[in-house]
Amino acid sequence: MKLLNHTSRHLSVLLLPLITLWAFAFYYAMLDEIYDSLDDGLENQKVLLLKRLKKEPSIVENSDFDKHVYTFDPINKEIYDNFKESYHDTLMYMYNEEDFEPVRVHESAIEHHNNYYKLKIITSMVEVDDLAQDLIKYLIGLYILLVVSLLLLNNFILKKIWKPFYHSIGQLKNFKIEKENKITTLPTHIDEFKLLNETISKLIKKSSDSYIEQKQFIENASHELQTPLAISINKLELFIENNPLDEEQTKSLASILDNLDRLTRLNKSLLLLSKIENKQFLDEESVDFLELTETIIHDFEDLLAHKGMGINFESNSAPKIKMNKDLAIILLTNFIKNAIVHGQPNSEIHISLDNNLWSITNIGLPEALNQNLLFTRFRKIGSNTKSTGLGLAINKAIANKYDLELSYNFNDLHTFLIHFD
Amino acid sequence: MKILIIEDEPEMLDNMRRTLEREHYNVETATNFKTASTKLGVYSYDCILLDITLPDGDGLELLAQIKSQGKGGGVIVVSAKDSLDDRLKGLNLGADDYLAKPFHNAELNARVKAVLRRLYFDGHKHIEIGNMVIHPENREIIVDGDQIEFNRKEYDILMYMITNKNRLVTKAALAEHVWGDHIDQADSFDFIYSQIKNLRKKLSKSNITVEAVYGVGYKLNIA
Numbered sequence: 115m116k117l118l119n120h121t122s123r124h125l126s127v128l129l130l131p132l133i134t135l136w137a138f139a140f141y142y143a144m145l146d147e148i149y150d151s152l153d154d155g156l157e158n159q160k161v162l163l164l165k166r167l168k169k170e171p172s173i174v175e176n177s178d179f180d181k182h183v184y185t186f187d188p189i190n191k192e193i194y195d196n197f198k199e200s201y202h203d204t205l206m207y208m209y210n211e212e213d214f215e216p217v218r219v220h221e222s223a224i225e226h227h228n229n230y231y232k233l234k235i236i237t238s239m240v241e242v243d244d245l246a247q248d249l250i251k252y253l254i255g256l257y258i259l260l261v262v263s264l265l266l267l268n269n270f271i272l273k274k275i276w277k278p279f280y281h282s283i284g285q286l287k288n289f290k291i292e293k294e295n296k297i298t299t300l301p302t303h304i305d306e307f308k309l310l311n312e313t314i315s316k317l318i319k320k321s322s323d324s325y326i327e328q329k330q331f332i333e334n335a336s337h338e339l340q341t342p343l344a345i346s347i348n349k350l351e352l353f354i355e356n357n358p359l360d361e362e363q364t365k366s367l368a369s370i371l372d373n374l375d376r377l378t379r380l381n382k383s384l385l386l387l388s389k390i391e392n393k394q395f396l397d398e399e400s401v402d403f404l405e406l407t408e409t410i411i412h413d414f415e416d417l418l419a420h421k422g423m424g425i426n427f428e429s430n431s432a433p434k435i436k437m438n439k440d441l442a443i444i445l446l447t448n449f450i451k452n453a454i455v456h457g458q459p460n461s462e463i464h465i466s467l468d469n470n471l472w473s474i475t476n477i478g479l480p481e482a483l484n485q486n487l488l489f490t491r492f493r494k495i496g497s498n499t500k501s502t503g504l505g506l507a508i509n510k511a512i513a514n515k516y517d518l519e520l521s522y523n524f525n526d527l528h529t530f531l532i533h534f535d
Numbered sequence: 536m537k538i539l540i541i542e543d544e545p546e547m548l549d550n551m552r553r554t555l556e557r558e559h560y561n562v563e564t565a566t567n568f569k570t571a572s573t574k575l576g577v578y579s580y581d582c583i584l585l586d587i588t589l590p591d592g593d594g595l596e597l598l599a600q601i602k603s604q605g606k607g608g609g610v611i612v613v614s615a616k617d618s619l620d621d622r623l624k625g626l627n628l629g630a631d632d633y634l635a636k637p638f639h640n641a642e643l644n645a646r647v648k649a650v651l652r653r654l655y656f657d658g659h660k661h662i663e664i665g666n667m668v669i670h671p672e673n674r675e676i677i678v679d680g681d682q683i684e685f686n687r688k689e690y691d692i693l694m695y696m697i698t699n700k701n702r703l704v705t706k707a708a709l710a711e712h713v714w715g716d717h718i719d720q721a722d723s724f725d726f727i728y729s730q731i732k733n734l735r736k737k738l739s740k741s742n743i744t745v746e747a748v749y750g751v752g753y754k755l756n757i758a
Contacts, residue, residue, distance in 0.1 A: 340615035341544050344637030348550035351640045354751075355557070355703050361749045368705065368751035375707045378637050413715065416688065420726030 118268045126261045153201045156220035186231040194230040197223035278302035333388035347374050383504040390511040395438040404432035422460040429467035437516045445512045448505040472532040482524035537561045539580040541571040554640040568592030579606040586613045602629040609650035639708035645698045665742040665757045678741045696755035705752035
């Protein structure tokens with residue numbers, strides 16, 4: 115969920131109890147005010163009635179609400195002495211509404227020429243249920259209005275404020291250190307975003323720098339290793355040729371030579387990896403994978419024959435992929451070589467090719483290889499001492515360069531796949 | 536045959552010199568751009584091995600100098616860089632071959648011989664060895680007047696062994712030369728053995744033998 119909607123959601127949930135609470139408080143405060151002013155009005159009427167009573171004593175005869183809004187009921191002295199003035203609500207039949215409606219009643223006791231009366235004055239009341247209903251209606255309206263304006267506010271104003279933030283994280287999402295794309299940040303007046311942008315730029319620059327440095331280090335180190343390797347190999351070869359050696363001595367020296375050759379291969383693979391990552395294979399052409407696969411299978415026929423293996427190549431199309439020819443050769447060669455080297459002797463390797471997929475399947479170790487580590491550097495399978503552990507890392511680097519996807523699956527057989535799109 | 540090696544690394548230079556001297560070439564050396572340029576100005580050579588990374592100048596400039604002088608002679612560019620760029624530049628500037636460090640002595644020998652053969656026999660002269668005659672232009676091999684069929688790999692192995700005759704050729708060097716780089720990680724070079732077995736069968740009537748040296752490599756001898 116996006117940050118903007120997240121806050122909106124929280125706010126709208128929080129608003130609901132807030133508005134409800136406020137509604138209760140408002141309702142009772144308003145009601146209190148209404149009662150207060152009604153009661154003031156009733157008291158005022160009482161004062162007016164008492165004044166009128168002096169001029170017009172006959173009004174004490176009125177004991178019915180049908181004619182007036184007041185009644186006088188004679189009471190005895192005892193009740194008069196203990197009488198407490200009160201205001202209360204009661205229901206009364208209203209002719210216009212044809213229903214019982216609430217009215218406010220003021221009861222008090224008065225003395226007039228030694229006669230005692232209970233005076234009741236009424237006034238029509240606010241209809242509480244209607245008031246509550248209206249209040250709820252308006253409050254729902256208010257709630258909706260608030261939520262909608264909250265959303266609009268978030269979407270229009272906050273979005274604008276948060277733009278530099280989203281711009282930055284959008285770039286981070288697409289950032290790939292090996293692609294060397296630069297991160298640009300939008301100018302902003304908000305301190306937190308400024309800090310974020312500065313930190314991002316600084317971190318990216320630092321990582322890129324050390325990545326480039328590391329790449330160059332590997333390339334330079336590999337270059338520097340070539341000459342001492344060459345000297346050692348050639349010196350040993352000359353030594354074997356120029357000196358009469360017995361079998362044991364020759365074999366020892368040959369073993370050193372073998373290991374130097376291994377070191378050379380390792381070094382060459384590292385160099386190749388650096389070169390791919392340093393984008394030193396620029397020229398591209400349309401590579402026919404059908405033709406290329408056939409050529410490489412042909413190159414391996416001696417090794418295949420030696421292991422008693424065969425390759426069954428099945429294809430129903432000849433996809434052409436735009437890439438560097440040398441890298442295409444390396445890519446397929448590594449897969450085919452792995453299948454032969456790690457494959458079980460006297461078994462069949464299956465290669466299939468169509469427009470979207472190149473796949474190779476072989477019988478090997480009876481367990482799946484670790485998917486996560488498979489394409490990383492120096493990942494050796496089994497105890498093959500001649501393997502550099504770089505073949506699949508090189509393939510991965512080639513695949514990355516041309517946006518091809520590599521995958522592996524295992525169901526008793528090992529299958530490696532190249533997805534073309 | 537006069538060969539000039541231009542190489543700044545003294546030990547590398549020494550190895551190359553000794554390898555080529557075993558083949559009875561007249562080898563001269565230069566360890567920097569200046570000496571090399573002077574020598575090239577005064578003398579002519581049949582083959583020049585040129586390391587393009589020199590401490591005091593660009594080896595490719597030397598190549599341009601050699602080609603502008605038009606004295607003939609083949610040039611093999613030697614580089615530790617093995618970069619496609621250098622290779623293409625070298626070949627575009629007229630180098631005959633490109634050899635990446637590190638290499639096997641047998642490979643150096645084979646490359647020099649191939650350059651010399653191209654230059655002086657124009658690829659047409661046949662090679663006689665014992666009772667065998669080889670016509671490289673059509674890959675024909677005749678033993679005692681009878682033509683023997685060799686497949687491509689058998690022919691390549693034989694030619695490589697002949698180029699390095701009487702010398703130990705390690706399995707690694709042979710595999711790299713005949714099968715190319717892609718074979719180099721194969722778990723063993725045992726598969727070479729079956730090729731050698733076939734080769735020996737076909738050579739049975741010749742007086743050439745391919746001797747195994749303690750499982751390390753092979754040596755071609757002429758009886």
